[in-house]
Amino acid sequence: MKPIIVSGIQPTGRLHLGNYLGALKNFVDLQNSGEYECFFFIADYHSITTEYDPGEKQKEISDLMRSFLAVGLDPKKSNLFLQSAIPEHLELAWIFNSVTPMGELSRMTQYKEKSEKSGENVGLFTYPVLQAADILIYDADKVPVGEDQLQHVELTRLVARKFNNRFGRVFKTPEAITTEAPRLMSLDNPEKKMSKSLPSGCVYIDESPEEIKAKFVKAVTDSGDEVRYDEKNKPGVSNLLRIASSFSGKTMEETEKDLGGNRYGELKERVGNLVVDYFAQYRNKKAKTSSGAATKAFTRGGKRARKLAENKMRTVRKSIGIS
Secondary structure (H helix, E strand, O other), X not given: OOOEEEEEEOOOOOOEHHHHHHHHXXXXXXXXXXXXXXXXXXXXXXHHHOOOOHHHHHHHHHHHHXXXXXXXXXXXXXXXXXXXXXXXXXXXXXXXXXXXXXXXXXXXXXXXHHHHHHOOOHHHHOHHHHHHHHHHOOOOOEEEEOHHHHXXXXXXXXXXXXXXXXXXXXXXXXXXXXXXXXXXXXOOOOOOEOOOXXXXXXXXXXXXXXXXXXXXXXXXXXXXXXXXXXXXXOHHHHHHHHHHHHHHOOOHHHHHHHHOOOOHHHHHXXXXXXXXXXXXXXXXXXXXXXXXXXXXXXXXXHHXXXXXXXXXXXXXXXXXXXX
């Protein structure tokens, strides 16, 4: 049997370049490697732990389902599903609450960061417990994450050990696969990370070619006219070179050599065109993928995931004496 990989993305609005490089691109690469059985889901229950508009949530979910398919995730190669379609995730999270130390949750860095922005709530506090359930219910062997999520994987491993020590060996202790993702900065403020909260400097992958080019034309550069990678002294130019390297597949050295002779205006135009061309196939495929077709694909994946989750929960219930 192939090792099992599990990971998910929250439906919280449009995807930008950083979201794509940090998650979806890695999902597609892992799927196409042929080395793993992949479970990729839309974490809609996780997305309600911070402020959101209920009237927009279903639209965000539908849009993300279409994006999963448009970037190249294949329902024939990967199990694609909605978290909310598998109620066993919530049941297992409740059971895990009984073995998870409060102190461990209070130390979670992302809880501290998000609670400062959105306010404290129990869902945000116990978010990592549901995340552990998302992973462990499918007997995951590997979890692809960025550096900022390593703490969550460690908590998942702790929860698995705590449960196994108390009720017998039921769960695997999965390992993290640290995915390489460049830190892209805002085009209009290269001192800050690219974010939806800074929309004028944030490039969304489903924007029109004209919109993407316009944002790159307005990108902030630096004093002088030399195009070289120097994060400290030339953060704006370095960000553009980082984006070019990420979407060309070239090393930074190769990218500097390729773009080094350009003026700033030419640099911005070339990087903008590169991003436009990179996502041309994505835009075309997403335009042709209806919400109905996406829902159908995720429903099929959900049926397989639900069957596995139901089987696992029968074992869990028996182990805790509630069967």
